[in-house]
Amino acid sequence: xxxxxxxxxxxxxxxxxxxxxxxxxxxxxxxxxxxxxxxxxxxxxxxxxxxxxxxxxxxxxxxxxxxxxxxxxxxxxxxxxxxxxxxxxxxxxxxxxxxxxxxxxxxxxxxxxxxxxxxxxxxxxxxxxxxxxxxxxxxxxxxxxxxxxxxxxxxxxxxxxxxxxxxxxxxxxxxxxxxxxxxxxxxxxxxxxxxxxxxxxxxxxxxxxxxxxxxxxxxxxxxxxxxxxxxxxxxxxxxxxxxxxxxxxxxxxxxxxxxxxxxxxxxxxxxxxxxxxxxxxxxxxxxxxxxxxxxxxxxxxxxxxxxxxxxxxxxxxxxxxxxxxxxxxxxxxxxx
Amino acid sequence: xxxxxxxxxxxxxxxxxxxxxxxxxxxxxxxxxxxxxxxxxxxxxxxxxxxxxxxxxxxxxxxxxxxxxxxxxxxxxxxxxxxxxxxxxxxxxxxxxxxxxxxxxxxxxxxxxxxxxxxxxxxxxxxxxxxxxxxxxxxxxxxxxxxxxxxxxxxxxxxxxxxxxxxxxxxxxxxxxxxxxxxxxxxxxxxxxxxxxxxxxxxxxxxxxxxxxxxxxxxxxxxxxxxxxxxxxxxxxxxxxxxxxxxxxxxxxxxxxxxxxxxxxxxxxxxxxxxxxxxxxxxxxxxxxxxxxxxxxxxxxxxxxxxxxxxxxxxxxxxxxxxxxxxxxxxxxxxxxxxxxxxxxxxxxxxxxxxxxxxxxxxxxxxxxxxxxxxxxxxxxxxxxxxxxxxxxxxxxxxxxxxxxxxxxxxxxxxxxxxxxxxxxxxxxxxxxxxxxxxxxxxxxxxxxxxxxxxxxxxxxxxxxxxxxxxxxxxxxxxxxxxxxxxxxxxxxxxxxxxxxxxxxxxxxxxxxxxxxxxxxxxxxxxxxxxxxxxxxxxxxxxxxxxxxxxxxxxxxxxxxxxxxxxxxxxxxxxxxxxxxxxxxxxxxxxxxxxxxxxxxxxxxxxxxxxxxxxxxxxxxxx
Numbered sequence: 001x002x003x004x005x006x007x008x009x010x011x012x013x014x015x016x017x018x019x020x021x022x023x024x025x026x027x028x029x030x031x032x033x034x035x036x037x038x039x040x041x042x043x044x045x046x047x048x049x050x051x052x053x054x055x056x057x058x059x060x061x062x063x064x065x066x067x068x069x070x071x072x073x074x075x076x077x078x079x080x081x082x083x084x085x086x087x088x089x090x091x092x093x094x095x096x097x098x099x100x101x102x103x104x105x106x107x108x109x110x111x112x113x114x115x116x117x118x119x120x121x122x123x124x125x126x127x128x129x130x131x132x133x134x135x136x137x138x139x140x141x142x143x144x145x146x147x148x149x150x151x152x153x154x155x156x157x158x159x160x161x162x163x164x165x166x167x168x169x170x171x172x173x174x175x176x177x178x179x180x181x182x183x184x185x186x187x188x189x190x191x192x193x194x195x196x197x198x199x200x201x202x203x204x205x206x207x208x209x210x211x212x213x214x215x216x217x218x219x220x221x222x223x224x225x226x227x228x229x230x231x232x233x234x235x236x237x238x239x240x241x242x243x244x245x246x247x248x249x250x251x252x253x254x255x256x257x258x259x260x261x262x263x264x265x266x267x268x269x270x271x272x273x274x275x276x277x278x279x280x281x282x283x284x285x286x287x288x289x290x291x292x293x294x295x296x297x298x299x300x301x302x303x304x305x306x307x308x309x310x311x312x313x314x315x316x317x318x319x320x321x322x323x324x325x326x327x328x329x330x331x332x333x334x335x336x
Numbered sequence: 337x338x339x340x341x342x343x344x345x346x347x348x349x350x351x352x353x354x355x356x357x358x359x360x361x362x363x364x365x366x367x368x369x370x371x372x373x374x375x376x377x378x379x380x381x382x383x384x385x386x387x388x389x390x391x392x393x394x395x396x397x398x399x400x401x402x403x404x405x406x407x408x409x410x411x412x413x414x415x416x417x418x419x420x421x422x423x424x425x426x427x428x429x430x431x432x433x434x435x436x437x438x439x440x441x442x443x444x445x446x447x448x449x450x451x452x453x454x455x456x457x458x459x460x461x462x463x464x465x466x467x468x469x470x471x472x473x474x475x476x477x478x479x480x481x482x483x484x485x486x487x488x489x490x491x492x493x494x495x496x497x498x499x500x501x502x503x504x505x506x507x508x509x510x511x512x513x514x515x516x517x518x519x520x521x522x523x524x525x526x527x528x529x530x531x532x533x534x535x536x537x538x539x540x541x542x543x544x545x546x547x548x549x550x551x552x553x554x555x556x557x558x559x560x561x562x563x564x565x566x567x568x569x570x571x572x573x574x575x576x577x578x579x580x581x582x583x584x585x586x587x588x589x590x591x592x593x594x595x596x597x598x599x600x601x602x603x604x605x606x607x608x609x610x611x612x613x614x615x616x617x618x619x620x621x622x623x624x625x626x627x628x629x630x631x632x633x634x635x636x637x638x639x640x641x642x643x644x645x646x647x648x649x650x651x652x653x654x655x656x657x658x659x660x661x662x663x664x665x666x667x668x669x670x671x672x673x674x675x676x677x678x679x680x681x682x683x684x685x686x687x688x689x690x691x692x693x694x695x696x697x698x699x700x701x702x703x704x705x706x707x708x709x710x711x712x713x714x715x716x717x718x719x720x721x722x723x724x725x726x727x728x729x730x731x732x733x734x735x736x737x738x739x740x741x742x743x744x745x746x747x748x749x750x751x752x753x754x755x756x757x758x759x760x761x762x763x764x765x766x767x768x769x770x771x772x773x774x775x776x777x778x779x780x781x782x783x784x785x786x787x788x789x790x791x792x793x794x795x796x797x798x799x800x801x802x803x804x805x806x807x808x809x810x811x812x813x814x815x816x817x818x819x820x821x822x823x824x825x826x827x828x829x830x831x832x833x834x835x836x837x838x839x840x841x842x843x844x845x846x847x848x849x850x851x852x853x854x855x856x857x858x859x860x861x862x863x864x865x866x867x868x869x870x871x872x873x874x875x876x877x878x879x880x881x882x883x884x885x886x887x888x889x890x891x892x893x894x895x896x897x898x899x900x901x902x903x904x905x906x907x908x909x910x911x912x913x914x915x916x917x918x919x920x921x922x923x924x925x926x927x928x929x930x931x932x933x934x935x936x937x938x939x940x941x942x943x944x945x946x947x948x949x950x951x952x953x954x955x956x957x958x959x
Contacts, residue, residue: 175505265853277825281793
């Protein structure tokens with residue numbers, strides 16, 4: 001990949017997001033932290049995958065990195081400018097350089113407007129091309145994501161899920177962004193269509209040198225697409241590092257459990273029962289003390305309840321938040 | 337022109353007719369509305385006065401048209417003014433929330449505290465009777481209605497992804513409101529509009545009737561009704577005309593708004609009609625279980641050439657065509673395919689739960705019951721199916737939160753299922769419920785009995801639904817994407833639960849419908865691959881995955897991002913829609929190996945090896 005090495009594009013520091021919840025009519029508001037102490041940097045041209053189960057805060061992280069949601073504490077710098085210190089017009093101007101692709105290809109497009117008009121929105125808002133060139137540019141974008149030319153005048157409901165996701169990607173690309181947050185962009189799609197969209201995202205990343213935050217619960221897709229992986233559990237990053245390290249020899253027991261419980265086309269011969277992680281995600285309203293994962297962790301010991309383990313380095317660019325962290329080869333076979 | 341647009345013609349032309357009539361009133365050769373002709377008072381319709389003459393001998397038709405001018409102007413004028421103001425307030429309040437909401441929506445709601453007629457009376461009393469004060473009064477009256485409706489609709493729309501996408505794009509909030517939010521809240525706005533116009537006409541009539549609206553001798557429909565009431569015994573027709581005009585206009589307007597709303601819906605969704613108008617489950621005369629004779633086999637379920645069709649107008653569209661598979665006792669058969677492959681429909685057909693518009697149009701599905709009888713599931717009527725459901729076969733759905741009743745406690749739902757097939761006293765039922773919940777791995781079963789579905793996590797709800805499904809030890813369990821909505825660790829738990837259940841009940845057959853090949857590899861013994869409504873390949877899971885004998889299966893396996901391939905193999909194009917199925921092999925348009933012969937005829941099932949089937953004429957060369 002032809003990226004200038006380690007040129008940070010976007011940096012989130014000390015991010016935390018609280019959604020206080022009130023129980024009952026007069027109950028006291030309780031803190032519910034969707035995100036805590038998250039630091040994340042993304043370099044130009046880099047694809048960072050965020051994995052974790054629902055409720056781990058990965059979507060909240062994506063929205064905050066894009067400036068759509070304001071963190072309770074912490075800052076996000078985009079190209080050296082603090083997103084949440086900007087004025088409204090400046091912030092909207094900066095929005096040209098950052099875009100989002102959503103999970104639900106049926107909800108992310110306005111059902112009442114033609115595909116072309118929606119792709120053209122960004123072009124008009126940010127004056128990307130002169131007004132008379134908009135139709136050509138829309139056609140070019142449609143072609144770039146593999147849509148036929150006659151698609152432009154049709155409405156979203158005439159398209160299948162995979163095609164809609166292409167439209168959404170074309171709309172995001174219209175403003176020529178540097179950074180895209182893709183929140184589960186392929187999980188609503190069929191396997192064969194999913195492969196089309198994953199390939200498209202890989203091509204675009206290569207051709208446009210896009211930085212991407214790819215949020216997904218599908219470990220296979222993330223492993224295929226991403227350079228760097230962030231594993232989250234209950235609002236915190238538990239492991240972060242290069243894709244081959246994190247998936248090849250995960251240091252955190254949660255990453256290992258996640259990998260082992262993911263069904264595989266190549267059965268390992270180990271019984272499913274040995275690989276199943278017991279229990280469920282604890283309630284974020286009442287998180288366990290110390291390491292949040294200790295209630296389900298096979299390695300937990302009393303020390304785990306004492307303090308939240310820090311993210312300790314495991315190797316170059318590779319960190320894990322576990323007092324017993326250490327690279328362990330998982331039982332799933334390495335790709336040939 | 338679509339059907340929805342055609343249906344607009346009638347109300348639109350009546351509305352246009354009314355509008356033209358009242359607008360052109362000054363130019364029509366109408367009698368003077370004030371010209372009295374006392375000798376001719378109360379005369380019935382005649383050639384000169386088509387609708388007769390009123391209590392002063394004035395021409396009724398002329399007064400009706402001129403009166404409509406006043407009434408409609410007031411009603412539509414105030415409805416539009418209130419719509420503009422109310423929509424603006426509702427949009428702003430719903431989109432920005434917070435302080436803006438208080439000064440827009442909440443402030444306008446103060447008006448709702450006052451009785452509507454009293455408010456109108458107040459305004460009219462202060463400003464004096466007449467057209468403009470009346471419009472002002474009605475506008476004031478109806479603004480909060482619009483504001484509330486629009487506010488609620490805006491709240492729904494603002495959190496949708498396409499609005500967020502506009503925000504992310506840096507579009508100005510006002511532009512988002514006008515361009516994206518407003519068009520998408522139009523449907524409730526139109527309904528509100530039709531209600532308000534109708535109600536404004538009634539109130540205008542009422543106020544004019546009370547002498548507070550239009551001032552006589554200017555005619556209005558309300559005034560005409562008021563005057564005619566006193567003369568009801570002399571000439572009842574005088575009451576009929578304005579009443580007819582009022583009712584007819586209101587009806588036309590309601591119809592127009594309803595149809596406009598349908599025509600503006602981009603998806604063209606039209607109502608499917610009342611429930612009793614649709615075809616019933618036990619509608620077509622199905623002979624009560626004709627006990628078909630088949631070659632005695634050990635199979636638990638034998639589906640043979642089953643087809644499912646959508647009855648649409650005169651021609652049927654076949655959604656599933658000639659599907660065959662068998663399930664042996666204790667066997668797990670996975671049905672795998674993409675959306676539109678017909679896998680879920682095939683499963684639903686077995687339980688008689690197909691949507692009303694679909695029906696099994698061919699083939700049969702033979703189930704061997706506990707009593708060793710063979711029944712054809714496709715020919716049973718609703719009552720016979722009900723007897724089989726739960727006890728002989730049962731189903732687990734994808735979305736447990738939608739499949740469980742939200743207002744019943746878990747114990748009640750489970751107890752209901754048990755009692756449907758067993759005669760037990762309450763104590764025994766309660767014991768069985770707890771035992772069931774324990775069997776499906778529910779934590780704290782004694783406490784969870786009293787829980788409502790929303791109090792459970794996603795994984796627990798799925799466990800609860802599995803408990804409902806296995807409550808009566810079914811011989812055949814059909815699971816439709818039961819783990820698709822779950823997280824990886826929870827999915828693994830549920831898959832493990834299915835394995836445990838199978839080990840516990842050795843004879844139970846399991847049909848596992850899924851799109852996830854990896855899940856198939858984990859759980860199933862046999863796999864049936866479906867594409868575009870047909871079975872394309874079948875065989876033992878390990879063999880099929882190791883050596884697929886159909887190009888579609890091979891491509892599907894290659895498109896899973898597992899393994900180290902630099903690039904995924906994507907299948908180009910999309911699944912064909914049922915109405916436009918390719919003539920020959922349905923996969924041919926997307927197949928890399930298709931030749932002319934593939935496009936000619938639907939390929940027959942071939943058997944590459946014992947227990948294997950494929951629907952490909954080139955399997956020897958290409959796989």
